[in-house]
Amino acid sequence: MAACARAATVSIFLFLTKVTLVTPATTPAPRLTENDCAVHTLPIEVLQQLMNSAEVILKNFDSGMAVQPEAGSSDAAVDGSATHILLRRMDSEQTELRRKVLHLEAELSRMKEGQESSSTTCHHHQQEINSSVVNQVQQLQEETRQVTDQLSAQVQQLQEEVKNQLFGLSQQVNQTLQVPVATSGRGLETQSDLDTRPRDCYDLLRSGRNESGIYTIYPQTCGIPGEGVAVWCDMGEKEVNEGGWTVVLLRRPLSTQVNFSRGWDDYRIGFGSPDTEYWIGNDVLHALTNRTTQVLRVDMTDWDGESRYQEYSSFHVADGDHQYSLRLGTGSGTAGDALKRHDNMLFSTPDRDNDTHDSVNCADSYDSGFWFYICKHASPTNPFMSKQKNKAGITWNTFHSDRSTLQSITFKVKPAVL
Template identity: 30%
Template sequence: MKSYFTFFLSFWLINELSATGAPITEIDSGQLTENQCNGDCFSVLKSVLYRNGQLEELAKKYEDLQNLKNQEEWKKELIDAQTREFDYQREVIKTLTGSIQSLQGEIKNRDSQISGQIEQLKNQIKGITKQNNDDKVKSLTETLKDLESRLEIMGSQVNNQTALIEAKNAEVVNLTLHNKLCTESISKITDDLLKCNRLDSCPSKGPSDIYKINLKEIGTFEAPCSSDGWLTIQKRFDGSENFHRPWKDYKEGFGNKRGEFFIGLEKLHVMTRERSHELYIKLGKVDGSTGYAHYDDFKIGSELESYVLSIGTYNGTVGDSLGIHRNQKFTTLDRDNDEHKELNCARSENGGWWYRHCSYSQLNGKFYKEGRTKDNNTNGITWGTWYVEDWTYSLTFVEMMIRPKTL
């Protein structure tokens, strides 16, 4: 990492502009003088060098990150600084391109004006010659010579401006290359930081809070993380969210990350495919009693596999009510993948789940704040082994969490 930052930040961020052969910039002991650069590019390039100096200081700070408590903030600061530099250089290119277009337009207008005046004078001289007015011919001829002299001076100015345009074109090329290198550098830095501090799961240590998780195939999304690295994938506690939903909702996820929610089957598939995970389930009854179920392996198949459930060995205090659902496909009210021949279990039990015939556990069922279903119904939040298969019981608290088995 150190050699990478030293090379890319010290070498091309500080020296790239000064190393170019463009005649508009020369650096002497780190100083840029205005008489070495056209006035309309001096302020731009001066600020570029100043910003490059800031980036060099950030690069030096990064070398000592391993000894700083706030190293994550410095990493983010470095990436943000380079991203701002990239955006700034794009604006520089835009400004210089506009300047070039303006100069080209000015040259064209001046040349057209002088040429038009000369043509008018020539026509006037021809007309006066026909009238044998020698004095007027002499006066107009002198005026014509004056204009031709001015045109010659303008030609010299045009040549100077053309040289300036060529220099600025070279500068645009240099800045475009610089931007390309910045983009490649930012991409490489981001990849390296992801390797150093993986963002595809919760941090292993830190305060419990909502964190941003990044998956290549999914993008960035938010998820609740505990202080010891568990990522909450489902939560129930007040009945504020409807879990009787179609396939699309369960695939993408729904609800409030600070309230009741389901994270989404596609996210679960990508996370558990990339790394082995374990599953921890907290359960609570209306009387305040709690328990847990832990599975040492947890994996969800792809959508083509109907997000089939794979779990490992159970241990806990509530009994293994999920074991019977091992290797079962996910079923929702609009997609029946269960093994029941007569009905769709998700419709009868009020929520998507890895049903069989139909369920021995159903944590996405209907929420009953009283802890009991109504009219002896069996569509509540259930975990059969915890209350001796009395299916009229309904849990009032559920939290499903996963964590990578290796960092």
């Protein structure tokens, strides 16, 4: 996959330039992971820093300068590089050879001095010794030259390889700049034609589509071709607030109701249809809520025709590795804060029990999938039932505390207005 290749490339680049990206410790589940095209969400200023670092290294190589470690830099990151290992080895070899040469030259000098005071009988023997010492000095000098030439050639070859790699990395970074990157403001910005596709209903509203209806959105674009998701877009013709809402859960009375008693995989990929009832899918929920802060609005109507709503200032669903855990912001509205009791819960289905109940699988007991705890105050995915008092149906406890069932309920999201 192209995203994964670029991720590996930038990882090498970060190693060379010692750039560290810090993930806030306050986030309960990491956002913008590899599955969410992490390489594309590098801040634009970080990519620019990588380019600047590459230019500095290339200039150093062109001028023959060795890349020196910065103050406080990691030995493993810089001093342990192949270039510095060769340079240190060359310096060590040269120092040791120079020490031997100086030692032999000193011995030769002492021998010459001793030669003047020695007897004639030792003269010939002394000349042989002197000749041997001179030969050893010359041999060491030649070895020094050879080692120096060999190590210099290796350093030059390594520098040339790194230089070529940096040119390639620079080109790949430039290509990365052509796909979505995190910037200030809303969500992702891009120069890619793929990302002109609407990521949600709010994008459609901004493009002039102001009539509610079924549309196709691409919440997981990230510069990668992919199938769209059919959703109902509430464009706000009859709403007090402006439109642009992406409906993620729709329940309403039909001649044939959609079955919400489903397993983990169904809730992961989504099911139903925007023209009947549907669950958009947990993977799509994560993609929608992971890109930028989303507001959640819940609209509901009981069997007597009374309508109420509840809004949450933020709504985030983690990825599958974190069991699609739920994080909610502050609630306000007329229906009451029943959903807040489900905050921080993991998602559960009949075949995957993630609730906090000691002895009961809430999802199995209520034939639905949701962020159960022990077990629920809100149950929008329970089986559809006619007007009655039944906790097994669709209920919202702060609307009707006697567990009276609801006629309809809708969950919808849109980007928060900062």
